Amino acid sequence: MKKGCFITFEGPDGSGKTTVTSFVVKALLDRGYDVVHTREPGGVDIAEQIRHVILDPKNTKMDVKTEVLLYAASRRQHLIEKILPALEANKIVICERFVDSSLAYQGVARGVGFEEVYTVNRFAIDDHLPDLTLYLDLNAQTGLDRIAQRKFLDRLDQEKISFHELVVEGYQEVIRHFKARIVVIDANQEIQTVQKEAFEAVLKKVKTYV
Numbered sequence: 001m002k003k004g005c006f007i008t009f010e011g012p013d014g015s016g017k018t019t020v021t022s023f024v025v026k027a028l029l030d031r032g033y034d035v036v037h038t039r040e041p042g043g044v045d046i047a048e049q050i051r052h053v054i055l056d057p058k059n060t061k062m063d064v065k066t067e068v069l070l071y072a073a074s075r076r077q078h079l080i081e082k083i084l085p086a087l088e089a090n091k092i093v094i095c096e097r098f099v100d101s102s103l104a105y106q107g108v109a110r111g112v113g114f115e116e117v118y119t120v121n122r123f124a125i126d127d128h129l130p131d132l133t134l135y136l137d138l139n140a141q142t143g144l145d146r147i148a149q150r151k152f153l154d155r156l157d158q159e160k161i162s163f164h165e166l167v168v169e170g171y172q173e174v175i176r177h178f179k180a181r182i183v184v185i186d187a188n189q190e191i192q193t194v195q196k197e198a199f200e201a202v203l204k205k206v207k208t209y210v
Contacts, residue, residue, distance in 0.1 A: 004087030005209035006128070007202055008098040010174075011136030012167050013157055014143030015187045016194060017096045020136065023195040024202050025094050033206065036086040039096040041074040044081045050074040055154035062155075064110045068117055071102050072124040079125055092206055098130060100174045105156065108170030109163050114177075132205040133178070134198050135171060136187035140164035 009017045018039075025037040041051035053059065054070050075098070086093050099121045107117035140161060147157055175182050183201045187194055 003090050005092045005132070005206050006083065006087055006095070006130045007092065007132045007134070007205065008095045008100065008130040009134050009136065009198075010097060010100045010104075010171065011187060012138055012140055012143045012164060012171070014146035015136035015138040016146075016191060017136060019191060020134075020195055020198050021094055021096050024199050027199050028092060028094075028202070028206070034089075034091045036082070036091050036093045037095075038078070038082060038093065040078060040098055040101065041071055043078040043083075043095070046081075047074040047078040050077075055156065057153070057155045057158060059155060064106065064112055067110065068102065068106045068112055068120055071106065072120050075099070075102075075121065076124040079128060084128065092209075094202075095130075098133075099125065100133060100135075100171070100178070103174050103177075104167050104170030108173055109166035114170075114173060129178075130181060131209065132202065133182045134201055135175060135182055135184045136194065136198075137184050138168075138187040140168050142188065 009021050011017050021037065025035050028035045040047070041054055042048040050070055050073060054062075054067065054074070083093050083095065099118075102117050102121055103114055106112050107114040141164075144161060144164060147153065150157070175184065185194055185197050185201070189197075
């Protein structure tokens, strides 16, 4: 039997990833599952340091290919140091963002190219893709309206609406490319409904793995 189960949550900024994943993680823990909750970019010390460089609003001169490579480097360290050991220990890994974010944000929205970004990331992750991805579907303007009240907006949060609209388009390409592992959830619904649908999808998957 395959060890562990790797589940990711994706969506545009403001779609509720942290709120929903936190609910799902707690619900799984309450049922006795061994769960690791993590995020990207970040999750381990080196990757968190890279996260700071990527998202620092002062880094306005960052080249788009530099951005791609930094995300991939952060992801590699996170995978090797945290994700894979947890899966080897037969744990459920719940991660906020993974490769699909790079494909949508840098591949499509930044214009680097879907296949180009995927090639870089395949090298970084040795083809370790999620077993299940939940995409929280929300239009760009609603997402930006939701995050407008945050005390801190990172470098990507501060991008123009046109960029965030391209991110949403990018995710549609991701869904087409990886439709077998992606479950789409309408994030316009009441948060309790989104949480319930997400948990049901996750529970259905983990029951086949652990």
